[in-house]
Amino acid sequence: MFLIEAPITGKRQVARGMFVLSMRAPEIAVSVRAGQFVNLGWSPGPLLRRPFSVYQSDGDQIEVILKAVGTGTSQLLDMRTGDRLSCLGPLGHGFDLRAGPTSVVLISGGLGIAPMPLAAKEAAAHGMKVTWVHGARTAEELCTEATGDALIWATDDGSKGFHGNAVAAAPDADLVLACGPNRMLAAVAARTPDALVAVETYMGCGTGVCLGCAVPLKQGGYDRACKEGPVYRAAGIDWTALPAHLAYSVPV
Ligand SMILES: Cc1cc2nc3c(=O)[nH]c(=O)nc-3n(C[C@H](O)[C@H](O)[C@H](O)COP(=O)(O)OP(=O)(O)OC[C@H]3O[C@@H](n4cnc5c(N)ncnc54)[C@H](O)[C@@H]3O)c2cc1C
Ligand code: FES
Structure with missing residues (x-):
């Protein structure tokens, strides 16, 4: 650090x-x-x-x-x-891309695009085929910098690409990485329990001291997003106990 x-x-x-x-x-x-x-x-x-x-x-x-x-x-x-x-x-701990799958699907919703360019770069460096599904409410809110071997746009209002959310638009793959509103990540967890998701929480110190970034776990108890996270196996999180409205969900 x-x-x-x-x-x-x-x-x-x-x-x-x-x-x-x-x-x-x-x-x-x-x-x-x-x-x-x-x-x-x-x-x-x-x-x-x-x-x-x-x-x-x-x-x-x-x-x-x-x-x-x-x-x-x-x-x-x-x-x-x-x-x-x-x-x-x-x-924090990032995505583990060393496991050796041959293809990866990146699912990003709105500002959840944030960790994906680096993920795409690392996955490509490991020889994986990268399919990137990027979704937003409307075409104007889609980040223009999504790339990949295959690129799928999704908009809630149908103004560009798939008419619907990014999770519904995503194909199956060996490995799924996702970032976006916590509600979207809960949908990823339901469909692909082994997906790796980058979650957003409130944060105080960012270094493991204040416990302000508690992530409720399915098995009970809490993790610190800033230390053990912010990347988790999707099925490991108790999505009902995470706030649904944080910055990744804020419309502009
Ligand atoms: C690991 C991690 C990575 C993040 N990456 C990004 C990123 O790449 N891009 C990005 O835009 N944002 C990111 N965020 C969220 C970002 O940190 C918040 O948007 C930011 O802290 C809000 O600060 P502010 O001073 O503008 O808002 P404040 O004035 O502090 O709050 C304004 C409103 O924003 C709400 N809010 C939304 N999200 C947060 C948050 N996480 N922490 C505190 N308040 C929040 C508050 O409840 C309040 O209603 C990330 C958060 C985490 C935990
Ligand atoms: S933000 Fe302080 S412990 Fe995580």
């Missing part, structure tokens, strides 16, 4: 209300795995750092993707090139 003063190096829009921020964070860029996250702080800013999945890493740069859902994300999107972020990471 590294704590880096990371200058912002760019910002681009990738869907309605959705932006990618890039920053220089060399140690994190070379060590991050798909599904891991960074905890960002800045001054003046909120008391608590804010967690973001690492969206891309390239050379000495990392990227995060976000929408303005509150004070912190609005402040982040108002920052300019050269402004500095305090970047703690990489944090």
